Amino acid sequence: MSILTRFKHRLIARLITHFPGLADRFTAAYQPWESGEPTPWTTVCKPLNRCRVALVTTAGVHHAAQEPFNMHDSDGDPSFRPIDAATIRDDYTITHDYYDHSDAEQDLNIVLPLDRLREMQQEGVIGEVAERHYSFMGHIDGRHLVTLIKQSAPQVAEALRRDRVDAVLLTPA
Amino acid sequence: MGLVQRAIEKAGIPTVGITIVRDYTEKVRPPRSIFLKWPFGHPLGEPGHVRQQRAVILEAFRALYTISEPGTIIDLPFRWRRHDYETDQEPGPFVP
Numbered sequence: 001m002s003i004l005t006r007f008k009h010r011l012i013a014r015l016i017t018h019f020p021g022l023a024d025r026f027t028a029a030y031q032p033w034e035s036g037e038p039t040p041w042t043t044v045c046k047p048l049n050r051c052r053v054a055l056v057t058t059a060g061v062h063h064a065a066q067e068p069f070n071m072h073d074s075d076g077d078p079s080f081r082p083i084d085a086a087t088i089r090d091d092y093t094i095t096h097d098y099y100d101h102s103d104a105e106q107d108l109n110i111v112l113p114l115d116r117l118r119e120m121q122q123e124g125v126i127g128e129v130a131e132r133h134y135s136f137m138g139h140i141d142g143r144h145l146v147t148l149i150k151q152s153a154p155q156v157a158e159a160l161r162r163d164r165v166d167a168v169l170l171t172p173a
Numbered sequence: 174m175g176l177v178q179r180a181i182e183k184a185g186i187p188t189v190g191i192t193i194v195r196d197y198t199e200k201v202r203p204p205r206s207i208f209l210k211w212p213f214g215h216p217l218g219e220p221g222h223v224r225q226q227r228a229v230i231l232e233a234f235r236a237l238y239t240i241s242e243p244g245t246i247i248d249l250p251f252r253w254r255r256h257d258y259e260t261d262q263e264p265g266p267f268v269p
Binding site: 013016017027038039040041042043044045046047048049056058059066099100101102103104106107109110111113116119120125126136138148149154156157158160161165166167168169170171172173 | 174175176177178179180181182183184185186187188189190191192193194202203204212213214215216217218219220221223225230231233234237239244245265266267268269
């Protein structure tokens, strides 16, 4: 994908922020994957004040030292980045051309609300905030949908299980 | 995002997602969602608005504990920049 195309995507993203009515045209043009399978279900059995809570975002957040998401592929990037809750606040960057992230650069909490969760841990609303969280870029289409469904999403699910996470909050961009 | 949510739920961890594009969520059908008609890039609201961000998270937790029908989307009444969060009573405690 050329630099010019990337520039166009970012320009559209900014325009949508200023004229939200435009968003409907772009969302209508994209057909999300539809499953014939029933929605999976896990019953919540612990009270929240005993749960370890993790965040999973598709806002393209990552540590500055991690490889940026690939913005040159029109089908997106199905990979993910583990996020270290202890350090992300001081070294984060956002790689995502399909939304205007200038506000999220001011305050990470609007896409990855770790500060809010920490406050809730202190108040005893939740048991604890997980040490690791997981980040995707979203905007995945075409051949990468299979990679996401068959590989990266189950890998993150397995990692969350290893981290003994009890509940997950997902945040889009 | 709904696809990742489905995979996590399938692995045995309960999930709740925030959505700002209701149409996609209706098609992908993740287990539990809360919907906000808010601009892209702002699922928790405005930068620095602690009370607002907190309100969204607490509504997500409320959805986690109250939704019993897989695929349910709860429409939140928070209008963009037109809602007073200060007087709202916060939900909780969150128990099964």
